[in-house]
Amino acid sequence: MGFCDTIWAEVAPLREAILAHPFLTGLADGTLPGETFRHYIVQDSLYLAEYGRSLALAAARAPDAAARLEFSDGAKVAVVVEQALHQAFFNQFGVSPEMAEATEPTPACLGYTSYIASLAATRSYEELIAGILPCFWVYWEVGCAIKPRATTPNPYAAWIDNYADPAFGEATKRVCALVDAAAQEASPATRTAMARAFKQATRFEWMFWDSAWRRESWPI
Numbered sequence: 714m715g716f717c718d719t720i721w722a723e724v725a726p727l728r729e730a731i732l733a734h735p736f737l738t739g740l741a742d743g744t745l746p747g748e749t750f751r752h753y754i755v756q757d758s759l760y761l762a763e764y765g766r767s768l769a770l771a772a773a774r775a776p777d778a779a780a781r782l783e784f785s786d787g788a789k790v791a792v793v794v795e796q797a798l799h800q801a802f803f804n805q806f807g808v809s810p811e812m813a814e815a816t817e818p819t820p821a822c823l824g825y826t827s828y829i830a831s832l833a834a835t836r837s838y839e840e841l842i843a844g845i846l847p848c849f850w851v852y853w854e855v856g857c858a859i860k861p862r863a864t865t866p867n868p869y870a871a872w873i874d875n876y877a878d879p880a881f882g883e884a885t886k887r888v889c890a891l892v893d894a895a896a897q898e899a900s901p902a903t904r905t906a907m908a909r910a911f912k913q914a915t916r917f918e919w920m921f922w923d924s925a926w927r928r929e930s931w932p933i
Protein backbone atom coordinates (compact mmCIF):
# COMPACT_ATOMS: atom_id res chain seq x y z
CA MET A 714 0.00 0.00 0.00
CA GLY A 715 1.39 3.41 -0.96
CA PHE A 716 1.90 6.25 1.51
CA CYS A 717 -1.16 8.20 0.33
CA ASP A 718 -3.38 5.12 0.54
CA THR A 719 -2.21 4.59 4.11
CA ILE A 720 -2.82 8.15 5.32
CA TRP A 721 -6.15 8.23 3.44
CA ALA A 722 -7.25 5.09 5.31
CA GLU A 723 -6.08 6.62 8.60
CA VAL A 724 -8.46 9.55 8.20
CA ALA A 725 -11.45 7.34 7.27
CA PRO A 726 -13.47 8.40 10.37
CA LEU A 727 -12.94 12.08 9.49
CA ARG A 728 -14.00 11.44 5.88
CA GLU A 729 -17.14 9.65 7.04
CA ALA A 730 -17.98 12.58 9.31
CA ILE A 731 -17.46 14.96 6.37
CA LEU A 732 -19.71 12.97 4.01
CA ALA A 733 -22.42 12.74 6.68
CA HIS A 734 -22.28 16.43 7.59
CA PRO A 735 -25.66 18.20 7.23
CA PHE A 736 -24.01 20.93 5.15
CA LEU A 737 -23.16 18.37 2.47
CA THR A 738 -26.39 16.37 2.67
CA GLY A 739 -28.20 19.71 2.25
CA LEU A 740 -26.00 20.58 -0.71
CA ALA A 741 -26.81 17.25 -2.37
CA ASP A 742 -30.57 17.48 -1.93
CA GLY A 743 -30.66 21.21 -2.56
CA THR A 744 -32.20 22.05 0.83
CA LEU A 745 -29.16 23.87 2.19
CA PRO A 746 -30.34 27.37 3.11
CA GLY A 747 -29.01 30.02 0.70
CA GLU A 748 -27.81 32.07 3.67
CA THR A 749 -25.65 29.15 4.83
CA PHE A 750 -24.15 28.67 1.38
CA ARG A 751 -23.49 32.40 1.16
CA HIS A 752 -21.53 32.22 4.40
CA TYR A 753 -19.54 29.30 2.99
CA ILE A 754 -18.78 30.79 -0.41
CA VAL A 755 -17.53 34.12 0.96
CA GLN A 756 -15.29 32.28 3.43
CA ASP A 757 -14.14 29.95 0.67
CA SER A 758 -13.01 32.83 -1.51
CA LEU A 759 -10.96 34.13 1.43
CA TYR A 760 -9.64 30.60 1.87
CA LEU A 761 -8.68 30.09 -1.79
CA ALA A 762 -6.78 33.38 -1.93
CA GLU A 763 -4.55 32.27 0.96
CA TYR A 764 -4.36 28.65 -0.14
CA GLY A 765 -3.17 29.81 -3.56
CA ARG A 766 -0.30 31.66 -1.90
CA SER A 767 0.76 28.47 -0.09
CA LEU A 768 0.61 26.52 -3.37
CA ALA A 769 2.90 29.14 -4.89
CA LEU A 770 5.32 28.63 -1.99
CA ALA A 771 5.19 24.86 -2.58
CA ALA A 772 5.99 25.52 -6.26
CA ALA A 773 8.94 27.68 -5.27
CA ARG A 774 10.32 24.93 -3.04
CA ALA A 775 9.56 21.94 -5.29
CA PRO A 776 12.63 19.84 -6.08
CA ASP A 777 11.84 19.17 -9.75
CA ALA A 778 10.16 20.75 -12.76
CA ALA A 779 7.10 18.43 -12.71
CA ALA A 780 6.27 19.37 -9.12
CA ARG A 781 6.99 23.05 -9.78
CA LEU A 782 4.55 22.98 -12.70
CA GLU A 783 1.86 21.15 -10.74
CA PHE A 784 1.88 23.51 -7.77
CA SER A 785 2.20 26.69 -9.81
CA ASP A 786 -0.71 25.48 -11.93
CA GLY A 787 -2.67 24.79 -8.73
CA ALA A 788 -1.85 28.28 -7.47
CA LYS A 789 -3.26 29.69 -10.71
CA VAL A 790 -6.41 27.55 -10.60
CA ALA A 791 -7.09 28.61 -7.00
CA VAL A 792 -7.19 32.24 -8.12
CA VAL A 793 -9.21 31.47 -11.26
CA VAL A 794 -11.81 29.47 -9.31
CA GLU A 795 -11.90 32.09 -6.60
CA GLN A 796 -12.70 34.71 -9.21
CA ALA A 797 -14.90 32.82 -11.71
CA LEU A 798 -16.96 30.21 -9.86
CA HIS A 799 -17.23 32.36 -6.82
CA GLN A 800 -18.27 35.47 -8.75
CA ALA A 801 -21.06 33.45 -10.35
CA PHE A 802 -22.23 32.29 -6.92
CA PHE A 803 -21.84 35.78 -5.50
CA ASN A 804 -24.27 36.96 -8.20
CA GLN A 805 -26.65 34.03 -7.71
CA PHE A 806 -26.79 34.46 -3.94
CA GLY A 807 -26.68 38.23 -3.82
CA VAL A 808 -23.24 38.83 -2.35
CA SER A 809 -21.88 42.22 -3.40
CA PRO A 810 -18.11 42.77 -3.78
CA GLU A 811 -18.37 45.26 -0.90
CA MET A 812 -19.99 42.65 1.38
CA ALA A 813 -17.33 40.12 0.47
CA GLU A 814 -14.53 42.61 1.03
CA ALA A 815 -15.92 43.61 4.41
CA THR A 816 -16.03 39.98 5.61
CA GLU A 817 -13.32 38.76 7.96
CA PRO A 818 -12.17 35.13 7.87
CA THR A 819 -13.86 33.02 10.55
CA PRO A 820 -11.78 31.16 13.18
CA ALA A 821 -12.03 27.97 11.07
CA CYS A 822 -10.97 29.72 7.86
CA LEU A 823 -8.13 31.63 9.50
CA GLY A 824 -7.06 28.51 11.40
CA TYR A 825 -6.87 26.44 8.22
CA THR A 826 -5.10 28.99 6.03
CA SER A 827 -2.71 29.97 8.83
CA TYR A 828 -1.90 26.32 9.46
CA ILE A 829 -0.99 25.70 5.81
CA ALA A 830 1.00 28.94 5.71
CA SER A 831 2.86 27.84 8.85
CA LEU A 832 3.83 24.59 7.10
CA ALA A 833 5.15 26.67 4.20
CA ALA A 834 7.07 28.97 6.55
CA THR A 835 8.61 26.65 9.09
CA ARG A 836 8.25 23.01 8.00
CA SER A 837 9.68 20.80 5.32
CA TYR A 838 8.50 20.71 1.70
CA GLU A 839 7.26 17.16 2.38
CA GLU A 840 5.05 18.27 5.27
CA LEU A 841 3.79 21.23 3.28
CA ILE A 842 2.58 19.15 0.34
CA ALA A 843 1.01 16.57 2.68
CA GLY A 844 -0.94 19.45 4.28
CA ILE A 845 -1.93 20.76 0.86
CA LEU A 846 -3.31 17.42 -0.37
CA PRO A 847 -6.63 17.12 1.58
CA CYS A 848 -7.91 20.27 -0.10
CA PHE A 849 -7.78 18.38 -3.38
CA TRP A 850 -8.61 14.88 -2.28
CA VAL A 851 -11.43 15.57 0.19
CA TYR A 852 -13.22 17.81 -2.33
CA TRP A 853 -12.80 15.22 -5.07
CA GLU A 854 -14.28 12.55 -2.81
CA VAL A 855 -17.12 14.86 -1.78
CA GLY A 856 -17.85 15.86 -5.39
CA CYS A 857 -17.98 12.22 -6.51
CA ALA A 858 -20.13 11.17 -3.53
CA ILE A 859 -22.65 13.97 -3.97
CA LYS A 860 -22.99 14.05 -7.76
CA PRO A 861 -24.96 10.77 -8.19
CA ARG A 862 -27.42 11.65 -5.43
CA ALA A 863 -27.82 15.34 -6.20
CA THR A 864 -31.36 16.42 -6.94
CA THR A 865 -32.06 18.21 -10.22
CA PRO A 866 -32.55 21.07 -10.51
CA ASN A 867 -30.19 21.91 -7.69
CA PRO A 868 -29.10 25.48 -6.86
CA TYR A 869 -25.64 24.13 -6.09
CA ALA A 870 -25.19 22.13 -9.32
CA ALA A 871 -22.25 24.23 -10.58
CA TRP A 872 -20.39 23.71 -7.32
CA ILE A 873 -21.01 19.94 -7.41
CA ASP A 874 -19.98 19.68 -11.08
CA ASN A 875 -16.77 21.58 -10.44
CA TYR A 876 -15.55 19.12 -7.82
CA ALA A 877 -16.87 15.97 -9.53
CA ASP A 878 -15.10 17.00 -12.76
CA PRO A 879 -12.67 14.27 -13.91
CA ALA A 880 -10.08 17.02 -14.54
CA PHE A 881 -10.17 17.78 -10.80
CA GLY A 882 -9.73 14.07 -10.13
CA GLU A 883 -6.69 14.00 -12.41
CA ALA A 884 -5.14 16.96 -10.58
CA THR A 885 -5.79 15.17 -7.27
CA LYS A 886 -4.06 12.04 -8.58
CA ARG A 887 -1.02 14.01 -9.71
CA VAL A 888 -0.66 15.71 -6.32
CA CYS A 889 -1.02 12.28 -4.64
CA ALA A 890 1.79 11.00 -6.84
CA LEU A 891 4.03 13.90 -5.79
CA VAL A 892 3.27 13.22 -2.11
CA ASP A 893 3.97 9.50 -2.61
CA ALA A 894 7.28 10.30 -4.31
CA ALA A 895 8.30 12.71 -1.53
CA ALA A 896 7.36 10.14 1.14
CA GLN A 897 9.41 7.47 -0.54
CA GLU A 898 12.57 9.57 -0.21
CA ALA A 899 11.74 10.82 3.28
CA SER A 900 12.94 9.63 6.70
CA PRO A 901 10.48 7.83 9.00
CA ALA A 902 10.28 10.99 11.15
CA THR A 903 9.37 13.10 8.13
CA ARG A 904 6.76 10.56 7.04
CA THR A 905 5.20 10.75 10.51
CA ALA A 906 5.13 14.54 10.27
CA MET A 907 3.56 14.29 6.80
CA ALA A 908 0.80 12.00 8.10
CA ARG A 909 0.14 14.46 10.93
CA ALA A 910 -0.11 17.42 8.53
CA PHE A 911 -2.47 15.44 6.29
CA LYS A 912 -4.72 14.58 9.22
CA GLN A 913 -4.68 18.12 10.59
CA ALA A 914 -5.70 19.60 7.24
CA THR A 915 -8.47 16.98 6.88
CA ARG A 916 -9.79 18.01 10.28
CA PHE A 917 -9.85 21.61 9.12
CA GLU A 918 -11.87 20.54 6.07
CA TRP A 919 -14.58 19.21 8.39
CA MET A 920 -14.36 22.34 10.54
CA PHE A 921 -14.68 24.57 7.49
CA TRP A 922 -18.05 23.08 6.52
CA ASP A 923 -19.19 22.90 10.10
CA SER A 924 -18.34 26.56 10.65
CA ALA A 925 -20.41 27.53 7.59
CA TRP A 926 -23.27 25.33 8.83
CA ARG A 927 -23.18 27.16 12.18
CA ARG A 928 -22.53 30.47 10.39
CA GLU A 929 -19.63 30.92 12.70
CA SER A 930 -18.28 34.31 13.68
CA TRP A 931 -15.74 35.49 16.24
CA PRO A 932 -16.94 35.14 19.85
CA ILE A 933 -15.40 38.51 20.74
Ligand SMILES: Cc1ncc(CO)c(N)n1
Nearest residue numbers: 757760761848849852921
Ligand atom coordinates in the same frame (compact mmCIF):
# COMPACT_ATOMS: atom_id res chain seq x y z
C1 LIG B 1 -11.89 24.83 2.29
C2 LIG B 1 -11.66 24.29 0.92
N1 LIG B 1 -10.99 23.14 0.77
C3 LIG B 1 -10.77 22.64 -0.46
C4 LIG B 1 -11.22 23.29 -1.58
C5 LIG B 1 -11.00 22.70 -2.95
O1 LIG B 1 -10.38 23.57 -3.81
C6 LIG B 1 -11.92 24.50 -1.39
N2 LIG B 1 -12.42 25.20 -2.44
N3 LIG B 1 -12.12 24.97 -0.14
